[in-house]
Amino acid sequence: MLMEITHRPFLFYPKVKKAIRTVGCGALIAVSLGCSPDEPTQLVAGMTTQMRVPDEIKSVGVVVQSSGRLVFCDSYPVSDGSVTLPSTLATSAENSPNDPVTVTVLGFGRDQSSFSADCVVRQPDVGEDGVTVMRRRRSTYLENRALYLPMPIKHACVDVSCPQGETCVGGLCQKMDVDPSKLVDFDDRLVFGKTNTCFDVGGYLPPTKSIPAQLVDADTCEFRIDIPQGASVPAHGSLNVRIVHENFTSEVLDLDEAEGFVLVDDPTGTRFRLAPSLCTSRYKTGKILGVWATKFCASKTPLQPICEDDLQEIVSGESSLYGPAACVSGSRLVPTESALYVLMDRSDSMRAYFGPDGLHQLLSLSLEDPVFERTRVAFSLLPGQASDCGEATNRFAAPTGPEGVPFMFAKDAREAVAPIIANEGNVWNSDSPVMFDAALSAHGAYAALKNLTPTAPTKDFNRRAVLVLGNRDFLSHCAGGSDLLDLVSAARAEGLYTYFVVLKAPPATDQQGRDPLADAAQLALAGGTEVFDATQDPNAGALALQTITADLGSCLYDAPEGVAVVNDIAHRTVTYLNPLTNVRETIPYNEHCTEQVSGDSGWNTDALGRIRICGYACETLRDTAKMLSVSAAQSGQPVAVLPIHLTEPCK
Numbered sequence: 001m002l003m004e005i006t007h008r009p010f011l012f013y014p015k016v017k018k019a020i021r022t023v024g025c026g027a028l029i030a031v032s033l034g035c036s037p038d039e040p041t042q043l044v045a046g047m048t049t050q051m052r053v054p055d056e057i058k059s060v061g062v063v064v065q066s067s068g069r070l071v072f073c074d075s076y077p078v079s080d081g082s083v084t085l086p087s088t089l090a091t092s093a094e095n096s097p098n099d100p101v102t103v104t105v106l107g108f109g110r111d112q113s114s115f116s117a118d119c120v121v122r123q124p125d126v127g128e129d130g131v132t133v134m135r136r137r138r139s140t141y142l143e144n145r146a147l148y149l150p151m152p153i154k155h156a157c158v159d160v161s162c163p164q165g166e167t168c169v170g171g172l173c174q175k176m177d178v179d180p181s182k183l184v185d186f187d188d189r190l191v192f193g194k195t196n197t198c199f200d201v202g203g204y205l206p207p208t209k210s211i212p213a214q215l216v217d218a219d220t221c222e223f224r225i226d227i228p229q230g231a232s233v234p235a236h237g238s239l240n241v242r243i244v245h246e247n248f249t250s251e252v253l254d255l256d257e258a259e260g261f262v263l264v265d266d267p268t269g270t271r272f273r274l275a276p277s278l279c280t281s282r283y284k285t286g287k288i289l290g291v292w293a294t295k296f297c298a299s300k301t302p303l304q305p306i307c308e309d310d311l312q313e314i315v316s317g318e319s320s321l322y323g324p325a326a327c328v329s330g331s332r333l334v335p336t337e338s339a340l341y342v343l344m345d346r347s348d349s350m351r352a353y354f355g356p357d358g359l360h361q362l363l364s365l366s367l368e369d370p371v372f373e374r375t376r377v378a379f380s381l382l383p384g385q386a387s388d389c390g391e392a393t394n395r396f397a398a399p400t401g402p403e404g405v406p407f408m409f410a411k412d413a414r415e416a417v418a419p420i421i422a423n424e425g426n427v428w429n430s431d432s433p434v435m436f437d438a439a440l441s442a443h444g445a446y447a448a449l450k451n452l453t454p455t456a457p458t459k460d461f462n463r464r465a466v467l468v469l470g471n472r473d474f475l476s477h478c479a480g481g482s483d484l485l486d487l488v489s490a491a492r493a494e495g496l497y498t499y500f501v502v503l504k505a506p507p508a509t510d511q512q513g514r515d516p517l518a519d520a521a522q523l524a525l526a527g528g529t530e531v532f533d534a535t536q537d538p539n540a541g542a543l544a545l546q547t548i549t550a551d552l553g554s555c556l557y558d559a560p561e562g563v564a565v566v567n568d569i570a571h572r573t574v575t576y577l578n579p580l581t582n583v584r585e586t587i588p589y590n591e592h593c594t595e596q597v598s599g600d601s602g603w604n605t606d607a608l609g610r611i612r613i614c615g616y617a618c619e620t621l622r623d624t625a626k627m628l629s630v631s632a633a634q635s636g637q638p639v640a641v642l643p644i645h646l647t648e649p650c651k
Contacts, residue, residue: 044147063103106133134167137176220273223291242293252306333611335556343436369546388439436484601615601616
C-alpha cells in the first residue's frame with residue numbers, strides 16, 4: 001500500500017502558517033512498493049469542509065483500510081492553530097487494482113490525542129469518543145489511473161450514525177461504495193482553491209445581492225427567487241445557493257443531486273430544489289433556517305473548490321452575517337398543542353365563499369402553515385337547526401362527516417375541510433336564522449373543546465378556541481336559551497377563546513337592522529380576542545387567519561426531548577432567523593416572564609417545564625410568523641418553515 005499525503009492547513013482552519021508540505025516518495029507512511037515511472041494506480045482522497053474550526057471540529061481522524069486490513073490511522077488536532085492537516089491522501093494498489101480501499105474521515109468535537117493508538121483496536125462511531133461527524137467511502141482502483149475520491153465533511157451529517165457499510169450523505173445514510181468508473185482523474189485544481197477556476201464566494205454569492213428563496217413546494221423543497229422588475233432573466237445553470245444551518249453557520253451548496261441542489265427546468269431559470277436528502281433530513285425538520293440564492297454566475301459543482309481566502313473566512317466564521325455559531329440544545333422547539341374549532345355559516349348569502357373560488361384555498365394554506373403543526377382542528381357548518389337548541393349535547397359537540405370534521409392535526413384536517421368548502425352543494429338556498437347560540441352552547445362546540453385531551457408530549461393545551469366565519473346574524477335564536485354574549489363570556493372564564501371573522505355580505509342581505517361587524521366585535525371582546533373585519537379588504541381574511549394561526553402556534557413550546565431546560569437556564573437563549581430581515585433574533589432568559597406577567601420580554605419555563613416567550617419578544621415572533629403566512633397566502637404558495645431553537649454558549 002503506497003500512500004502519499006499532501007497537507008493544506010487552512011482547508012480546515014485558518015490561523016496557521018500557509019505552508020504546503022508534501023510527503024514525497026521517500027517518506028511514505030505505509031509499506032511501499034516503490035516509485036514507478038509508469039502512470040500511478042492510485043486513489044487520491046480530497047478532504048474539504050465548510051464547518052467552523054474549532055467551534056464545530058477540534059480534531060480530525062483519518063483511517064485507511066485495504067481489503068479490510070488497517071494500513072493507516074492518525075489524528076490531527078486543529079484547536080491549537082499550529083498543526084497542519086491533510087487535504088489529500090493518496091493510496092496506491094498494494095497487490096491488485098481490485099483490492100477495495102476504505103477511507104474514513106472523522107470529525108471530533110474535542111481534542112483527540114490518543115486516536116492513532118486506539119484505532120488499531122477500535123474505531124469509534126458518531127456519538128462515541130467525541131466523534132460528531134463522519135464520512136466513509138470504499139472503492140477499488142483503475143489500473144494506471146490516479147482517481148480523485150472526494151471526502152467532504154458536511155454539517156448535515158453531524159450526529160448522524162450509519163449502519164455498517166453505509167455513510168452519511170446529506171443527512172441520510174447511503175451505501176458507502178463508489179463506482180471507480182464514475183470518478184475523475186486527480187488534479188490539484190479539484191482540491192486547492194488557488195487557481196482561476198475556484199469558486200469565488202464573495203463574487204458569486206455576495207450577501208448584498210443574495211435573494212431570499214421563496215418556497216414553492218414544501219413536499220419537494222422546491223424554491224424560486226424573484227427577479228427584480230427590469231432585470232435580465234438568468235441563463236439556465238447560473239444559480240448559486242447558500243443555506244443557513246440551525247447553529248447559524250452557512251454553507252455554499254453544490255449543484256449536486258446527492259447533497260446539494262438541482263435546477264428545475266423552468267424558462268426563467270429561477271427555480272431549484274434541494275437534494276432529497278437535505279429536504280428530508282434538514283429542511284423539513286427545521287434544521288435549515290434559511291435559503292438564499294443568486295442568479296448571475298455559473299452554479300458551483302462538487303469538483304470546484306472554494307477559493308482559499310473565502311474558505312478561510314467561512315471556517316473561521318469571519319464571513320458570517322449572524323455572529324458566532326450557536327450550540328443548539330436538542331431539536332427545534334415544537335409549539336405546545338392548541339385546538340381550534342372552525343364554525344362556518346353556509347347560508348345563501350355566504351355562497352361566494354364556497355366553491356372553486358371560495359375560502360378553501362386560503363383556509364388550506366392556514367392549516368398547512370408549519371407554525372400550526374401542533375394545532376388540532378375541527379370543522380362544522382352552520383346555521384344549525386332548532387333541534388340543536390336543547391340542553392342535551394348537540395351535534396356540534398362531536399362533528400362528523402360529510403359536513404363536519406372531527407379534531408385532527410391541522411395538515412390532516414386540511415385534506416378533510418377543503419372539499420367541504422369547495423362543494424357549492426353544501427350552501428343552503430335561504431338565509432334562515434343562524435343558530436350561533438346552539439353551536440356555541442356549553443353542550444356544543446365549547447363542550448368538544450373542553451372534552452379534548454392533548455397528545456404527548458403536551459400536558460396541557462396552549463390555547464383552545466372557536467373561530468366563527470360568517471357575514472350576518474351574530475345573534476341568539478334558541479327559544480329560552482342563553483344570550484350569546486353570556487355563552488362566549490362563560491367560555492372565556494373556562495379558558496376557551498372565541499374569534500370572529502366577518503366577511504362581506506351581498507347588498508341584498510337582510511341584516512335585521514343591525515351591524516353584524518359591531519355585534520361580532522362585542523362578542524370577540526367577550527371571547528378574549530378581537531374581531532377581524534374582512535368586509536372591505538379581501539386581504540383582511542388572510543390576515544385574520546394568519547393572526548389566529550400565530551396566536552395558537554407560537555410563544556409556548558414543549559421542551560426539546562432529552563433536554564433538561566432548568567440546567568444552566570440563565571445562560572441559554574431562544575434563537576431564530578428572521579427571514580424577512582435576514583437578522584438573527586436572540587431572546588434572553590427572563591425570570592419575570594410568566595403567564596400572569598407576560599409583559600416582560602424574554603423567555604422562561606413554566607410549572608410544566610414548557611418554554612414561554614413573553615412581551616415584545618413574543619409580539620415580534622408572532623408578527624414574523626404572521627407576515628410570512630400572509631405573504632404566502634397572497635401569492636398562493638406554501639408557508640416557509642420558521643425554526644426556533646434553544647441555544648447555549650459553545651464550550
